[in-house]
Amino acid sequence: MSAPKTGIIKRHPTGSLPQLEDPRTTHIDAQSEQQTTYIPQAKPTPGVRRKPSPKTAVATAVLAILSGWATAVIATDLITGWWASDRLFCVAVGFLTLVSAGALISGLIALLLRRRTARLLVVVGSVIGLLIFASLFIAGAKLAPVVYAIPVLPLLTIALTLLPGTARWAHP
Template identity: 60%
Template sequence: MADESSDSTEETRILRRAPLNTGAAPSAPTSEPVTQIVPRAQPVAVGPPRAARADPKSAIATAVTSILSGWATTVIATDLITGWWATDPLFCVAMGFLAAVSAAASISGLIALLLRRRTARLLVVVGAVIALLIFASLFVAGANLPALVYAMPLLPAASIVLAALPATARWSRSA
């Protein structure tokens, strides 16, 4: 039993909160103030300064012309497929495949451009080049077309030029 009582006093001594030395508390010197004002921390720039935000005008123009180019390409490919299906189904299947690849490249390029991805410009250019192939097939097939259709290949060409601009590259890199 004596061992049990000594164990309990050791446990309470370890957990004791009162200081062992119960002498008088030291007093603060009266010549210095008890509290001091700590100056506020000043912000410090770390790393190189950020470059100015790139102008989004060329990227917006690229996106708009790419959307219009995709719309025009889809209209022309659909017209080709419906008009020529009875005479040349293989040609129509090829146009459908090219239209699907052009649409996939253009749509993913537009999304990537808006998300400022590096591959965006390449995808927009690939979609526009395939659209130019579709328009070239119109002229090779000798289709009877309205005059407006002859101006439509300017849209994919404009998409290529706008995607290749250095300002579009700067905008896509300045995320």
């Protein structure tokens, strides 16, 4: 008599489990069972890893300060000039300036403290600064010719932030 076939999986064995004569594993010989010996941790070879140079990090910090200052000055000028005609635009530029300044300041402090998130914050602050400058050109604001060269500062800040030397400095 065979049991009817069902789709239910049995959760227990149908017969008794076989008893092993020797409970040790068959892959390890009895003679090779020895105590594990201490393996020392690898030590870095002297001269292979150099201390990171702070030159690119300092240059990034200086350009981040200049970029943030220029962005704040241009945004302030834009807000005071357009407040009477388009307040929503001015509030948006003010908000972007606040976010850019917060990201640049916290990224600058984190970079000088050699934190991992520093580079990301500086790049985000610089990109938002570029958005502010783009809003100047989109709005059709009449500006002094020197203002058209100011977006070079955030671009240089981004370039210096992404250099390998700055990455080595931020990841000690």
